[in-house]
Amino acid sequence: MLRSRHLLGIADLDAEEIQRILDTAEAMKEIAARPIKKVPTLRGRTVVNLFFEPSTRTRMSFEVAEKRLSADTLSIAVATSSVTKGETLLDTVRNLEAMAPDMIVMRHASSGAPHLLARLCRSAIINAGDGMHEHPTQALLDAFTIRAHKKRLDGLKVSIVGDLMHSRVLRSNIQLLNKMGAEVWACGPSTLMPTDLARFGVRPTTSIDEAVDQADVVMMLRIQHERMHGHFIPSTREYFSLFGLTPERLRRAKDDVIIMHPGPMNRGVEIDSEVADGPYSVILEQVSNGVAVRMAVLYLLAGQEAEAD
Amino acid sequence: MPQVMDADRMGRALTRIAHEILERNRGTSELALVGIRTRGVPLARRIAHSLRDINGEEVPTGALDITLYRDDLMRQPVGPQPVVRRTEVPFSIDDKRILLVDDVLYTGRTIRAALDALIDFGRPRAIQLIVLVDRGHRELPIKADYVGKNLPTSPKQSVQVRLQEIDGADEVVINDPEGV
Numbered sequence: 001m002l003r004s005r006h007l008l009g010i011a012d013l014d015a016e017e018i019q020r021i022l023d024t025a026e027a028m029k030e031i032a033a034r035p036i037k038k039v040p041t042l043r044g045r046t047v048v049n050l051f052f053e054p055s056t057r058t059r060m061s062f063e064v065a066e067k068r069l070s071a072d073t074l075s076i077a078v079a080t081s082s083v084t085k086g087e088t089l090l091d092t093v094r095n096l097e098a099m100a101p102d103m104i105v106m107r108h109a110s111s112g113a114p115h116l117l118a119r120l121c122r123s124a125i126i127n128a129g130d131g132m133h134e135h136p137t138q139a140l141l142d143a144f145t146i147r148a149h150k151k152r153l154d155g156l157k158v159s160i161v162g163d164l165m166h167s168r169v170l171r172s173n174i175q176l177l178n179k180m181g182a183e184v185w186a187c188g189p190s191t192l193m194p195t196d197l198a199r200f201g202v203r204p205t206t207s208i209d210e211a212v213d214q215a216d217v218v219m220m221l222r223i224q225h226e227r228m229h230g231h232f233i234p235s236t237r238e239y240f241s242l243f244g245l246t247p248e249r250l251r252r253a254k255d256d257v258i259i260m261h262p263g264p265m266n267r268g269v270e271i272d273s274e275v276a277d278g279p280y281s282v283i284l285e286q287v288s289n290g291v292a293v294r295m296a297v298l299y300l301l302a303g304q305e306a307e308a309d
Numbered sequence: 310m311p312q313v314m315d316a317d318r319m320g321r322a323l324t325r326i327a328h329e330i331l332e333r334n335r336g337t338s339e340l341a342l343v344g345i346r347t348r349g350v351p352l353a354r355r356i357a358h359s360l361r362d363i364n365g366e367e368v369p370t371g372a373l374d375i376t377l378y379r380d381d382l383m384r385q386p387v388g389p390q391p392v393v394r395r396t397e398v399p400f401s402i403d404d405k406r407i408l409l410v411d412d413v414l415y416t417g418r419t420i421r422a423a424l425d426a427l428i429d430f431g432r433p434r435a436i437q438l439i440v441l442v443d444r445g446h447r448e449l450p451i452k453a454d455y456v457g458k459n460l461p462t463s464p465k466q467s468v469q470v471r472l473q474e475i476d477g478a479d480e481v482v483i484n485d486p487e488g489v
Contacts, residue, residue, distance in 0.1 A: 002389075027374060027393040036429040039377040069377075296393075302383060303390035 162221030
């Protein structure tokens, strides 16, 4: 019962739709435990995975999800495509559309790129990360993982720590967690703190101790060197000493805290190995839950296709 | 809403089916019950209960959601996707005799989907079909092995099975299109 036939961002979803996606993902999760991990639901549908930015986890996760639903999948890595020969985004996608895909899963370095395509193309568009804007399926799988451990989202203290400025994971998570009634804290160095965070219903802080204190969930974000075209932090070692999640800092959190990370992790920069591999870490669960959540999104959107936007 | 089966008759029909299962399979070894969501699941549990009352043995019971196997899923021009619920088959079905349970047998399309879904879990020795009501009008070559009640209907009518566990009462009713 999604209202849109695209998934462009958490911004377009309401609490009921989020609930629906998470509930559907519960049913999808069981398929991974079967001897034959495949259902015929999307037989004959074509899904194109169009990744203009490097990605291992997200692209693999979508591919596995599509294959488990029996869709035909086509993954295009931009390094080997005509984009390097100077083709525009719209031309690339129009040429793909001539082959009649039903859905396009896309990642792009520019914020808003999937929104542009959703207006100009016939296919349903799923945003797999656009610039510093949104990464909706990551926020959904994070919520799914939190719900699996805490049985709820509302009233939880969720602290997101790290490179806030460049993080689409943060922007999608803030919106989702707010819609579901969680209390969101955002912690990072002031140079990486977007202005006006409080306006989005977030409690900003530059103290990791304050952020971790009595937290139910601590979500660590990667320092995104590739997006830093300036000097935001003096050194990774100084960053770790001020913002790295260590076992000592974690003691302030609740006894049943869970530690999350969207990956890829920089051990020794934002997170201590002992924490990343420790008993509170659910980082690998996030990866397997990602497949179930993406199956749910593909399934729910497939029913909306024929509907006019 | 004319009632065609009340709680007593439903209970007796299920008990009779349990006896038929034992007679036909010569006991309960290698049997397993799988209910089709939604109302096949409580029916499967009740039959498991009756089997235990009769010969004291526990028959493993599972739940199957066939939504992802439906043949009309991607053909609807417009409309929301049906809700998918969890499938729970917490035992191996290899070489078992599977008793598939549903409330109403009508076109046979649900059973077709359920057979496909089951076979993805393994290779049972046999699959037998139990339905509380067979209302006719098959569109596929499918036949039930155990039937609670044969109910001649017109395709315009709708048959509703209501169960204590889900609907708060045990009964089967027929609705005429005008009466709805």
